[in-house]
Amino acid sequence: MSLFVVAKSQSGQAPRVSWFRWVTPANAACVVFFPFKERAGVDIQRPRRGRLLQSAEHLTGMADEALFEFLHMEMVSHVYKEQQSSKGEMDNKDRAICISVLESMGFRVGQGLIERLTKDSPSFKDELDIMKFVCKDFWTKVFRRQVDNLRTNHQGTYVLQDNKFVLLTQLSSGKQYLDQAPKYLAFSCGVVRGALCNLGLESVVTAEVSIMPSCKFQVVIQKL
Amino acid sequence: MTVHNLYIFDRNGNCLYYNEWNRKKQAGISKEEEFKLMYGMLFSIRSFVSKMSPLDMKDGFLSFQTSRYRLHYYETPSGLKFVLNTDLSVSNARDTLQHIYSNLYVELVVKNPVCPPSLSLDSELFSSRLDVFIRSLPYYSPRAA
Numbered sequence A: 001m002s003l004f005v006v007a008k009s010q011s012g013q014a015p016r017v018s019w020f021r022w023v024t025p026a027n028a029a030c031v032v033f034f035p036f037k038e039r040a041g042v043d044i045q046r047p048r049r050g051r052l053l054q055s056a057e058h059l060t061g062m063a064d065e066a067l068f069e070f071l072h073m074e075m076v077s078h079v080y081k082e083q084q085s086s087k088g089e090m091d092n093k094d095r096a097i098c099i100s101v102l103e104s105m106g107f108r109v110g111q112g113l114i115e116r117l118t119k120d121s122p123s124f125k126d127e128l129d130i131m132k133f134v135c136k137d138f139w140t141k142v143f144r145r146q147v148d149n150l151r152t153n154h155q156g157t158y159v160l161q162d163n164k165f166v167l168l169t170q171l172s173s174g175k176q177y178l179d180q181a182p183k184y185l186a187f188s189c190g191v192v193r194g195a196l197c198n199l200g201l202e203s204v205v206t207a208e209v210s211i212m213p214s215c216k217f218q219v220v221i222q223k224l
Numbered sequence B: 001m002t003v004h005n006l007y008i009f010d011r012n013g014n015c016l017y018y019n020e021w022n023r024k025k026q027a028g029i030s031k032e033e034e035f036k037l038m039y040g041m042l043f044s045i046r047s048f049v050s051k052m053s054p055l056d057m058k059d060g061f062l063s064f065q066t067s068r069y070r071l072h073y074y075e076t077p078s079g080l081k082f083v084l085n086t087d088l089s090v091s092n093a094r095d096t097l098q099h100i101y102s103n104l105y106v107e108l109v110v111k112n113p114v115c116p117p118s119l120s121l122d123s124e125l126f127s128s129r130l131d132v133f134i135r136s137l138p139y140y141s142p143r144a145a
Helices: A045-052 A056-085 A092-117 A127-143 A178-198 B031-052 B094-110 B124-136
Strands: A003-006 A016-023 A029-036 A149-152 A157-162 A203-211 A214-221 B003-009 B015-020 B063-065 B069-075 B081-087
Touching: A056 A092, A056 A178, A092 A127, A092 A178, A127 A149, A127 A157, A127 A178, A178 A203, A178 A214, B003 B031, B003 B124, B015 B031, B015 B124, B031 B081, B069 B094, B081 B094, B094 B124
Parallel strands: none
Antiparallel strands: A003 A016, A016 A029, A149 A157, A157 A214, A203 A214, B003 B015, B003 B081, B063 B069, B069 B081
């Protein structure tokens, strides 16, 4: 049976490091560090605990997905709260700053991820090959499904359409919360941009949503 | 065979969600009063049950029944309370309530970044999925027995 102990972060302070300690059946201990902040009023550990106490085979799968999703939610809300703390209202400039902060976080993550994911694959023939790799293998590893539709004008612009984007499925399945969707896509745009950058393609990635959870990522390759 | 209505309360007694499918008679008081009444009753009955229990208590209060309906209760470790009123043919709705919690509430509300905790649930996705789920239950039918 697996047991885990969590030290709660102290409320009212900036995000602190909390730790999990797993005692596996083989009695090997492994320590995982990651920062998180308690959401006001609700202990976010609780729903995860219910799932983590299921059978051991499901443990790693479920825990990984939920961990990233919760962390991403908190990241977005933290960035927006930080920007808002100086003044009462958020204007468009503030919103743009928040989006670019999230995007640059994603950029760095994408760069690292692509190194890891392509360390064993052969080099790519051309741009289209790279985009196909991003749509299939990369999307599967990062977002747990493949891109549904890839369109291009063969002149450096690609549109990747994902009909059930994993970070939007919990939000709504229609038009509700449509105005909040861009916040949760900024990080993913950055991940794609970072991945392409380390594969040798400078690009600009934007995302648009018309009906949740389907969204389109537009990649424009910058020719040097 | 039918489901009458469902309440979801949070740890502090706020009613997060209420929906009804087959309610023929209203309580005669406003909705806020009705929620307060329901929560107060649950709170009192839980402490009563634990005090007066002649044996060590395992799960505590589970359900009560009258001659027309049965009320099922499920409380999560995080203090969320799910209350389901059904007719008498349903003996145990604990699994249903547990499914609503783990597969619908946790997936669609806790993981929804725009649904702040401790406020009324606005998510249409949650409403529609819950509705579909309730209507698909084997003991649900649009007309009360």
